[in-house]
Amino acid sequence: MEIRIIVNGAEKRWNVEPGELLIDVLRDNGYKSVKKGCGSADCGTCTVLLDGRAVLSCSVFAASVDGKSIETLEGLGSEQQLHPIQQAFLDASAFQCGFCAPGLIMATKELLEKETVLTEDQIKRELSGNLCRCTGYENQVKAIGGLMEKKREGK
Amino acid sequence: MTNDPTRFRIVGQNKEKVDARGLLRGKPVFTEDYFPKDALVVKIVHSPYAHARIARIDKSAALGIPGVVDILTHEDVPRIPYTRAGQGYPEPSPYDTVLLDNKMRFVGDTAALVIAENERAARMAVKSLKIDYEVLEPVLDFEKSMSSTAPLVHDEKDSKGIYEPSRNIAAHYEMAIGDVQELLARSPVQIETSYYYPKSQQVALENHCTYAYMDPMERLTIISSTQVPFHARRILSKILQTPPGKIRVIKPRIGSGFGSKQGIITEGYAALACLKTGKPVRLSFNREETFINTYTRHDMRVTVRIGAELDGRVNVIDMYALSNTGAYGDHALTVAMVCGSKTLPLYNKVQGVRFVTDIVYTNLPNAGAYRGYGAPQGLLALDGALDELAARLNRDPLEIKAINSIRQGETSPIFQIMGEGREGVPQIARSCKLGECIDIGKNAFDWEKKRKAYGWDRRTSETVRGVGCALAMQGSGIAKVDMASATLKMNDDGTFNLLVGATDLGTGSDTILSQIAAEALQIPVEKIIVFSSDTDVTPFDVGAYASSTTYVSGNAVLDAAKKVKASILRAAAGIFETDVEKVEVIDGCVKNLTDGKTLTFAEFCTLCFYGANHQQICETGSYVGEESPIPFMATFMEIEIDLKTGKVTPIETVSVVDCGTALNPALAKGQVEGATLQALGTALFEELRFSETGKPINASLFRYKILDRCSFGKITALFAESYEPTGPFGAKSVSEIGIDTPTVALLNAVYHATGLRFHRLPLGSETVFNALKAKQ
Numbered sequence: 052m053e054i055r056i057i058v059n060g061a062e063k064r065w066n067v068e069p070g071e072l073l074i075d076v077l078r079d080n081g082y083k084s085v086k087k088g089c090g091s092a093d094c095g096t097c098t099v100l101l102d103g104r105a106v107l108s109c110s111v112f113a114a115s116v117d118g119k120s121i122e123t124l125e126g127l128g129s130e131q132q133l134h135p136i137q138q139a140f141l142d143a144s145a146f147q148c149g150f151c152a153p154g155l156i157m158a159t160k161e162l163l164e165k166e167t168v169l170t171e172d173q174i175k176r177e178l179s180g181n182l183c184r185c186t187g188y189e190n191q192v193k194a195i196g197g198l199m200e201k202k203r204e205g206k
Numbered sequence: 207m208t209n210d211p212t213r214f215r216i217v218g219q220n221k222e223k224v225d226a227r228g229l230l231r232g233k234p235v236f237t238e239d240y241f242p243k244d245a246l247v248v249k250i251v252h253s254p255y256a257h258a259r260i261a262r263i264d265k266s267a268a269l270g271i272p273g274v275v276d277i278l279t280h281e282d283v284p285r286i287p288y289t290r291a292g293q294g295y296p297e298p299s300p301y302d303t304v305l306l307d308n309k310m311r312f313v314g315d316t317a318a319l320v321i322a323e324n325e326r327a328a329r330m331a332v333k334s335l336k337i338d339y340e341v342l343e344p345v346l347d348f349e350k351s352m353s354s355t356a357p358l359v360h361d362e363k364d365s366k367g368i369y370e371p372s373r374n375i376a377a378h379y380e381m382a383i384g385d386v387q388e389l390l391a392r393s394p395v396q397i398e399t400s401y402y403y404p405k406s407q408q409v410a411l412e413n414h415c416t417y418a419y420m421d422p423m424e425r426l427t428i429i430s431s432t433q434v435p436f437h438a439r440r441i442l443s444k445i446l447q448t449p450p451g452k453i454r455v456i457k458p459r460i461g462s463g464f465g466s467k468q469g470i471i472t473e474g475y476a477a478l479a480c481l482k483t484g485k486p487v488r489l490s491f492n493r494e495e496t497f498i499n500t501y502t503r504h505d506m507r508v509t510v511r512i513g514a515e516l517d518g519r520v521n522v523i524d525m526y527a528l529s530n531t532g533a534y535g536d537h538a539l540t541v542a543m544v545c546g547s548k549t550l551p552l553y554n555k556v557q558g559v560r561f562v563t564d565i566v567y568t569n570l571p572n573a574g575a576y577r578g579y580g581a582p583q584g585l586l587a588l589d590g591a592l593d594e595l596a597a598r599l600n601r602d603p604l605e606i607k608a609i610n611s612i613r614q615g616e617t618s619p620i621f622q623i624m625g626e627g628r629e630g631v632p633q634i635a636r637s638c639k640l641g642e643c644i645d646i647g648k649n650a651f652d653w654e655k656k657r658k659a660y661g662w663d664r665r666t667s668e669t670v671r672g673v674g675c676a677l678a679m680q681g682s683g684i685a686k687v688d689m690a691s692a693t694l695k696m697n698d699d700g701t702f703n704l705l706v707g708a709t710d711l712g713t714g715s716d717t718i719l720s721q722i723a724a725e726a727l728q729i730p731v732e733k734i735i736v737f738s739s740d741t742d743v744t745p746f747d748v749g750a751y752a753s754s755t756t757y758v759s760g761n762a763v764l765d766a767a768k769k770v771k772a773s774i775l776r777a778a779a780g781i782f783e784t785d786v787e788k789v790e791v792i793d794g795c796v797k798n799l800t801d802g803k804t805l806t807f808a809e810f811c812t813l814c815f816y817g818a819n820h821q822q823i824c825e826t827g828s829y830v831g832e833e834s835p836i837p838f839m840a841t842f843m844e845i846e847i848d849l850k851t852g853k854v855t856p857i858e859t860v861s862v863v864d865c866g867t868a869l870n871p872a873l874a875k876g877q878v879e880g881a882t883l884q885a886l887g888t889a890l891f892e893e894l895r896f897s898e899t900g901k902p903i904n905a906s907l908f909r910y911k912i913l914d915r916c917s918f919g920k921i922t923a924l925f926a927e928s929y930e931p932t933g934p935f936g937a938k939s940v941s942e943i944g945i946d947t948p949t950v951a952l953l954n955a956v957y958h959a960t961g962l963r964f965h966r967l968p969l970g971s972e973t974v975f976n977a978l979k980a981k982q
Contacts, residue, residue: 078238079243083232083233083234083236083238083239084231084232084233084234086236086411086412086461087238087413088411088412088413088461088493088907089493089906089907090492090493091493091906091907091908093493093906093907093908094411094493094907096411123232124231124232125231125232127231127232128230128231130227130231133227133230133231137227137230137231140230141222141226141227141230144220144223144872144873144875144876146226146229146230147462147712147713147714147873147876147880148229148410148411148412148459148460148461148462148711148712148713149225149226149229149230149235149459149461149712150236150411150412150461150462150712151411152229152230152232153232156230175915175916176916178915179914179915179916180914181915182411182907182912182914183411183915184408184409184410184411184462184464184880184884184912185462185712185713185876185880186876186879186880186883187876187878187879187880187882187883187921187923188883188915189879189921190876190879191915192915
């Protein structure tokens with residue numbers, strides 16, 4: 052079947068099989084930032100935004116996103132200007148191998164776009180589904196906490 | 207070039223990770239990102255039995271599925287015994303593996319390979335392949351492997367290097383210094399205790415994966431998520447009977463490894479499928495396969511006997527490790543030896559020490575390399591035993607550990623006796639700030655106050671808190687075995703290509719190696735263009751393991767930089783038509799000291815390319831460690847136990863590390879924090895479990911939990927920097943040591959809280975709850 056979707060602001064028409072998962076369709080179409088760490092909705096590396104909401108693309112049928120809008124990490128920042136989340140991660144040394152970064156950055160984007168400003172404990176809970184095996188998480192929480200602080204100050 | 211840390215300009219700074227921007231923008235840099243859509247799919251057909259022989263294979267139904275290209279079994283390949291372990295050659299691991307075997311040795315073992323045009327066809331073929339098995343009795347309990355009635359895991363005739371196949375012993379080692387029995391007998395205080403370290407898994411978030419294709423010149427090209435590209439080329443050459451020169455192995459960015467990618471696993475299958483079909487093939491493990499078909503930690507029972515004086519001085523240590531290597535002996539001997547060699551020298555004041563180990567086969571998934579490799583298992587028992595000694599003597603365990611531990615300028619005879627699978631080399635602890643690690647940590651953690659404030663008598667109706675400590679050592683590469691090299695090539699804009707065989711797994715080694723080159727050449731780190739690693743392009747390096755990259759590869763980069771500098775001076779003397787002594791390299795320029803004339807590196811290199819003195823400034827340096835300098839660490843941990851559930855929660859962990867010069871403090875800190883978290887996972891809940899027939903029951907991230915960001919309290923990593931005179935700009939290793947202590951520190955803290963000594967990890971709530979119930 053054909054689906055019509057918006058990916059990172061650009062309209063796409065893709066042919067998908069009924070059983071195909073969103074992660075595979077995105078990767079097949081070049082959105083390689085979407086990572087498969089488990090394929091069973093346990094690790095968070097495949098997180099993308101679906102109409103602004105963070106979803107695990109390994110657990111979403113591609114056919115079900117017809118008419119919706121998807122954001123992946125490819126849509127954030129440029130060579131000249133990193134997105135503020137990317138910059139905060141860079142400044143805080145918030146990642147090592149970088150495999151979990153795409154999913155975590157997208158999940159963070161959802162949190163920052165919500166109305167409420169979250170405390171550090173709330174950030175940890177909200178992002179507990181995004182696993183990282185390299186870091187001790189500390190720097191990630193620091194980076195995201197800093198972004199929350201900026202949001203509180205309305206910057 | 208300076209050795210004075212206060213004058214370093216590039217090292218010691220938190221330079222931006224060289225691959226950071228690409229990774230943060232989600233660029234296609236990992237192995238799977240290179241897979242073309244039309245590459246053939248390779249899948250493994252797994253054994254459903256823990257121990258079985260393939261009696262008959264009927265390929266017809268599977269081959270009849272549209273899209274299925276081929277099916278490969280033991281009938282299609284020659285039997286060439288080898289080890290998958292990516293180690294220096296000749297490997298100290300038994301050659302007990304063949305690429306496709308007719309005997310299955312664990313549930314999930316490779317029975318056949320399916321090659322298909324797409325995922326769906328491959329999956330259907332895996333299900334449709336008919337294999338009749340002759341099912342054998344398995345041995346699943348490693349403590350029963352050596353018994354005379356145990357079934358034999360390796361009864362084949364062609365394996366080589368198995369210590370005693372008739373008793374399931376893959377490897378054995380023993381050494382003794384002094385009369386251990388006599389010293390134990392005449393020590394007024396004696397401790398004997400055993401600890402169990404679980405079969406945990408590395409859980410690198412990127413699963414193992416390989417892409418293989420024939421290049422236009424019909425050379426086999428492998429892009430793979432590997433820690434050991436050069437070992438991969440050598441081992442693939444052997445098992446595929448193809449000369450190394452016809453094979454190219456490329457390592458792109460790696461989604462971490464922690465030792466799990468220090469073996470030739472997906473590479474062998476993908477390469478075989480590529481050679482058989484002549485077409486590009488891709489092979490990705492799913493998470494279950496990464497759990498079962500790669501490596502795990504060697505689970506061990508380690509027994510320690512200590513003889514000590516009443517004042518707490520330790521006279522003698524006797525350690526025995528029974529290690530479970532699973533179905534194959536990858537890294538069996540080396541890991542078990544490290545269990546002793548990277549723990550026992552820490553307590554070097556003894557008059558006698560003995561270490562004996564048996565590494566046994568079972569019908570369970572393969573153990574292999576995993577961060578710390580043996581040291582975490584050995585330290586669990588050794589530090590636990592010292593903690594028990596302190597309790598017996600009613601003394602502060604930190605004090606007992608401190609008075610017995612090694613200090614700067616001291617040595618241990620173990621260094622010379624025990625290497626890895628062979629003899630070691632004599633060395634002294636040239637740089638050692640273990641005493642400072644203890645003092646800094648003690649104060650930062652507030653050890654003495656917390657020790658008094660917590661404990662069973664200070665419990666509330668709901669919780670009790672306790673504190674524990676542990677000391678650790680590690681090494682920096684394998685002395686006289688691990689070799690690294692690096693090439694520095696000058697460009698006409700004043701930049702340098704730094705080509706290293708070293709394998710950045712996400713640790714940041716590309717960054718610190720660039721920092722070393724930049725510091726040595728006194729140029730900004732941005733002028734270094736680092737590339738790792740490609741066996742066609744980069745010079746040899748054993749790869750990333752045994753905490754070797756900073757020290758061994760770092761010294762190779764330093765050697766290359768020194769040679770390049772000498773080349774620049776020689777060439778500049780030619781251009782300036784003066785003596786080489788009259789030329790200097792200053793701030794990215796060459797300067798003629800006679801007339802003060804300077805050329806920038808860009809101007810100079812342009813003249814080298816296009817002027818009368820044609821030459822390419824390019825040098826290769828290499829290094830083999832004469833020693834394996836020891837990083838040290840002291841860890842302090844506070845835990846809380848919920849008395850209603852038995853749940854143990856880490857509240858605060860403080861680790862102070864002496865890694866010599868921290869070349870990039872932010873990256874070094876990240877290594878310690880990440881290792882701490884991995885160890886806490888093992889302490890609390892990480893263990894692969896199997897059914898009575900050997901079937902894995904928790905090989906998914908849903909059932910095998912690793913720590914998320916909520917459940918471990920605060921982690922602090924501090925440094926007591928020393929200066930290692932043999933290290934690049936004073937550096938030693940930092941990547942593994944952080945995983946050694948948290949497990950045992952947690953058990954020690956639980957003892958402080960409850961008076962209960964647990965000897966088995968992971969420490970589940972139920973175990974603690976039942977023990978508390980029995981106590982009350």
